Amino acid sequence: MEILSPIILLAVIGLIAGIGLSLASKFMAVPVDEKQEKVRECLPGANCGACGYSGCDGYAAAVAAGEAEPNKCAPGGASTAKALADLLGVAVEAEPKVAFVGCNGTPECTKQRFEYQGMQSCAAANLVHGGPNACSFGCLGFGDCFRACPFDAIRMENGRPVICVDQCVGCGKCAETCPKSLISLIPQTAKVRVGCSNKQRGPAVVKACSVSCIACMQCEKNCPSGAVKVIDNVAVIDYNLCTGCGKCAEVCKRKVFC
Amino acid sequence: MNNSTAIASILLAGILTNNMVLSKFLGICPFLGVSKKVNTAFSMSIAVTLVMVVASAVTWPIYHYLLMPNYTYLETIVFILVIAAIVQFIEIFLKRFIKPVYNALGIYLPLITTNCAVLGITQINTANQLDFVRSMINALGAGLGFMLAMLLFSGVRERLETANIPEFLKGLPITLISAALVSLSFLGFAGIGG
Known part of the structure; x- marks a missing residue:
C-alpha cells in the first residue's frame, strides 16, 4: 500500500494543474478570427516572407482583415491564390512569376578592371569601386543570390547565376540580395x-x-x-x-x- | 558573510561561475538553435529568465510542503508536470492580458516547456537546500547567465556568418567549435563567488 500515496499525490497535482489550465483557457480565451485560421490553413507555411509580411501567420491576419490581396503568396502560387480567393469570395488573377537575372555578361564578354582578392561575395566586391568588372552594372558572379535562394533554384554556371525556372517560386529573396539589383521577377510565360x-x-x-x-x-x-x-x-x-x-x-x- | 553579500555572491555565481549553458551545459538546445541573431537570442533569454523565476517560485513550496520529507524522490516528475503547466498558464495569461509581450516572446515560450535549464535550476535549488529568497535570486542569476551566454554567442555567430570558414567546417561544426571556445573562456571564472 506504500505505493498508493505517491500515486495519489501525483495524480492530484496533475488533476489540479489540468483543471487549472482548462479553466484558465476558458476564462482567458482570446477570440481568434475564424477566417484567419482558415486562411492560414491554405498557406504553405514556408514563412519565406515573400508576401511582405512577417510570415504565414502575419499574412493570414492581413488577408482575413481584408488588408492584403490573396495573390501575394509566392511559394503557394496560383493554387493558393485560388484557394484564398474562393475562401474570401473574391476574384483573383495570379500569374506565376520567376526570377530573372538582367545580365548576360559572362566573364568572356566583359573585361576585368583590376584583380579582386577580397572576400568572395558580391556584397563585399561591390564595395570596392563597384566590383572588378569593366561593366559596373553587371553581374559580379560571386553567387550571393545562389546562397540566398531557399528553394535551390539557382545554380552557378561559368561564374554566372542560372535560374531553374521549374524550381523558382518567385519569392524574390535573390532580388533582395543582389547588390547590383539585377534580378527582377518576370512572368513565367515571358x-x-x-x-x-x-x-x-x-x-x-x-x-x-x-x-x-x-x-x-x-x-x-x-x-x-x-x-x-x-x-x-x-x-x-x-x-x-x-x-x-x-x-x-x-x-x-x-x-x-x- | 552578511545577507546582502550572500545574495550578491549567489547572483554572481549564477551568471558567471555556474553559468547554466557554459559551465553546467544545460539548455544547449536553445543555445545552439536560437542564437543566430542577437534579437531572437534576447527574446529567448527573457522568456527563459521569466520562466525560471516563476518555476522556482512555484516548485519551492511544492517541494518543501508537499514532497518533504517522504516523497522527495518524486521531485523530477512532479517538477516536470508543474513546470509544463506553469508555462502553459503563463502563455494563456500573456495572450489575454499582455498581448505585446506575448507577441514578442512568440514561439519561444512554448519551446521552454521542456527546457532542461528550467528543470535544472529548480533541482539545483532543492539540491543546495536554498531558502525561498535565495532560490529566487539563484533562478534570476541563472536566467541572466543564460542571457549573457546567448548574447555573447549570438554575437560570435553573427561574425561567423561573414568569416571565411573552410568548406568542411561550415555550419554546425564551426558553431560547436566556437561554442566550446566560449565555454572554455568561462572556465576562467571558476572560483569567483564560490
Missing part, C-alpha cells in the same frame, strides 16, 4: 527578356561588355505592339503588352535579348 542593365550610353558600354545594350532604339522602333521601351539607356519590356513575337531580338545587333 518569351523575350532583356539581359542587360547598363545605363550608360554608346562607346562606354561597348567597351565594357560585348553583349550590352547601347540604347540604339532599334528594338523600340521595331516592336509591333509597343511593348519595348528604352528607359535610361536600356531596353525594358512591358509584359502586359508583349506578345512574344521576338522582333526585338531579331533586330538587336548586340544580342541583348534572350
Whole structure:
C-alpha cells in the first residue's frame, strides 16, 4: 500500500494543474478570427516572407482583415491564390512569376578592371569601386543570390547565376540580395527578356561588355505592339503588352535579348 | 558573510561561475538553435529568465510542503508536470492580458516547456537546500547567465556568418567549435563567488 500515496499525490497535482489550465483557457480565451485560421490553413507555411509580411501567420491576419490581396503568396502560387480567393469570395488573377537575372555578361564578354582578392561575395566586391568588372552594372558572379535562394533554384554556371525556372517560386529573396539589383521577377510565360542593365550610353558600354545594350532604339522602333521601351539607356519590356513575337531580338545587333 | 553579500555572491555565481549553458551545459538546445541573431537570442533569454523565476517560485513550496520529507524522490516528475503547466498558464495569461509581450516572446515560450535549464535550476535549488529568497535570486542569476551566454554567442555567430570558414567546417561544426571556445573562456571564472 506504500505505493498508493505517491500515486495519489501525483495524480492530484496533475488533476489540479489540468483543471487549472482548462479553466484558465476558458476564462482567458482570446477570440481568434475564424477566417484567419482558415486562411492560414491554405498557406504553405514556408514563412519565406515573400508576401511582405512577417510570415504565414502575419499574412493570414492581413488577408482575413481584408488588408492584403490573396495573390501575394509566392511559394503557394496560383493554387493558393485560388484557394484564398474562393475562401474570401473574391476574384483573383495570379500569374506565376520567376526570377530573372538582367545580365548576360559572362566573364568572356566583359573585361576585368583590376584583380579582386577580397572576400568572395558580391556584397563585399561591390564595395570596392563597384566590383572588378569593366561593366559596373553587371553581374559580379560571386553567387550571393545562389546562397540566398531557399528553394535551390539557382545554380552557378561559368561564374554566372542560372535560374531553374521549374524550381523558382518567385519569392524574390535573390532580388533582395543582389547588390547590383539585377534580378527582377518576370512572368513565367515571358518569351523575350532583356539581359542587360547598363545605363550608360554608346562607346562606354561597348567597351565594357560585348553583349550590352547601347540604347540604339532599334528594338523600340521595331516592336509591333509597343511593348519595348528604352528607359535610361536600356531596353525594358512591358509584359502586359508583349506578345512574344521576338522582333526585338531579331533586330538587336548586340544580342541583348534572350 | 552578511545577507546582502550572500545574495550578491549567489547572483554572481549564477551568471558567471555556474553559468547554466557554459559551465553546467544545460539548455544547449536553445543555445545552439536560437542564437543566430542577437534579437531572437534576447527574446529567448527573457522568456527563459521569466520562466525560471516563476518555476522556482512555484516548485519551492511544492517541494518543501508537499514532497518533504517522504516523497522527495518524486521531485523530477512532479517538477516536470508543474513546470509544463506553469508555462502553459503563463502563455494563456500573456495572450489575454499582455498581448505585446506575448507577441514578442512568440514561439519561444512554448519551446521552454521542456527546457532542461528550467528543470535544472529548480533541482539545483532543492539540491543546495536554498531558502525561498535565495532560490529566487539563484533562478534570476541563472536566467541572466543564460542571457549573457546567448548574447555573447549570438554575437560570435553573427561574425561567423561573414568569416571565411573552410568548406568542411561550415555550419554546425564551426558553431560547436566556437561554442566550446566560449565555454572554455568561462572556465576562467571558476572560483569567483564560490
